[in-house]
Amino acid sequence: MSNIILKCENLTMQFGGLVAVNKFSIQIREGMIFGLIGPNGAGKTTAFNMITGNLKPTSGKVYFYDKDITGMKPYKIVSLGMARTFQNIRLFSNLSVLENVLTGYHHKLKYNLIDTILRTPRFYKYENQMKEEGMKLLESVRLEEKANFRASELPYGERRKVEIARALATGPKLLLLDEPAAGMNPQETTDLMYFIQEVKEKFDLTVFLIEHDMKFVMNLCETIAVLDHGVKIAEGKPEEIRKNPDVIKAYLGDINA
């Protein structure tokens, strides 16, 4: 069995009187594609935000490779090897595609401010090295031709790819995708599915994603957890989830109600 890359223990988030996520526990093993689904407002994104450090959980623990990362600053969690994308694509719209990717290298920057101001050989060496790496990364996701386009000039599907490429630049072992297929047409969704599978193999990743699109999740994920009203109601393989009466009830309502 492979190592456990991410473990959540009884994660709870309370906003005043509202319990958004209640005692959420999961374990994700290396190399998996893990899906988290649930109706609107179930607390999926809140769970994500607690894992990435954007929110500090009211109680519970998050472990990344046995390391307790609960309440750690998001930029530190990134440098440990966890990267994310956002539900509504959040690229740096005035920067070029390449520059967007380069920001992902920032946390392992090898030159300092003095090098920058004096333009030392070290500055040129690592700046060029970063740009080369960035171009290589863009080539591997077939976006090299768009490198000098402003991010805001790209069509929607490509923007999502750039956002994933930018997250890949941080050198993650675990990639968290918040509704990657949101707002995409069926063709783009299928493309994205292959794309995620491809980068997962190429970059040796573990993927944890939130999604609404059932077909997308069922085809892509090996294990799925279902969240409803902040509580995990099921976890298992896609076919098990499909038949689970609790899940059907959460999505379609109770027949007897």
Next chain:
Amino acid sequence: MKLDRNNILTALSIALFFLFVWWANHHLTSYAVRIWEDTLIFLMLSAGYNLINGVTGQFSLEPNGFVAIGAYVTAILILTPAQKESMFIIEPMVPWLANLHMSFLPALIIGGIVTAIVGFLLGFPVFRVRGDYLAIVTLGFGLTIRVVSNNTITITNGSLGLKGIPTYTNIWWCAVWVVIAMIVIMRIVDSAFGRAMKAIRDDEDAAIAMGINTLWMKQIAFVTAAFFEGVGGGLLASLITIISPTVFTFFLTFELLIIIVVGGLGSMTGTAIATVLVVWGSELLRVVEQPMNIFGLHIPGIPGMRMVVFSILLIVIMIFAREGIMGQKEFSWDWLFNKFKGKRA
């Protein structure tokens, strides 16, 4: 430094700039030279201001406070002990400051460093908030500096201010400092640090998710701006020779804000163009304050009229060219050469 085309051209244009300064110093009237000195100091102030407001996108209103700190520190350091003794008539100055005296260059640098330290300390509380709130708290800082300089009589001579500051500032001092400031700031912008700052401007949460320590990046921008604004304050103090708490009001910040907005938020070359336009423009507009006859209609001179004209021009710019002269673009040699070759940059 690499000896490629762009660097050689940059070095050449800096040389050309100094040639212009030399020419201006010898052939222009002392009035024109004085306006150029103003222009260069304002360019330094607004370039720093643009780094934090335009590049990093943190809308803040503190430069008058930074300029005041730099001006006071430099002025206190270059005034002779005898001058200080005769000036502090309400209460004597604290002894260790009264006896401190040094030449202009170290005084300017210390002025810059003290301002940078203040900026660094100020950064921690103010960058806890974003957006409009940041503007409000930094505006408060500018006001605080004024009240503090009014009341620390044993250091700043209170509302009497400091008089007879030695006039060391000339166009060469301004020119050298502005070149240093522009090189440092533009190099920061054109690096991973600049990219991180722009990323914060476009989407702060996404920047955090990319592993960027946003507080640190904002601090780098803020402290750099503070340093050059402090040095600029020192140059200004030695140029106008009299400073008091009422000299560095919010109006100074407002003028700098006009410059960076007209030039384009985030563009240093735009700032340079705008500084020349705004400083010289407001001088040339003095004409409208003279008494004049229009078609037999006699209009007496109205003081403040040029500000009215100026404000109208600004409104027009904001309506028709909201991005400013350069937008977020930067003049670069590559852009120029591609233009010649007819290629898209």
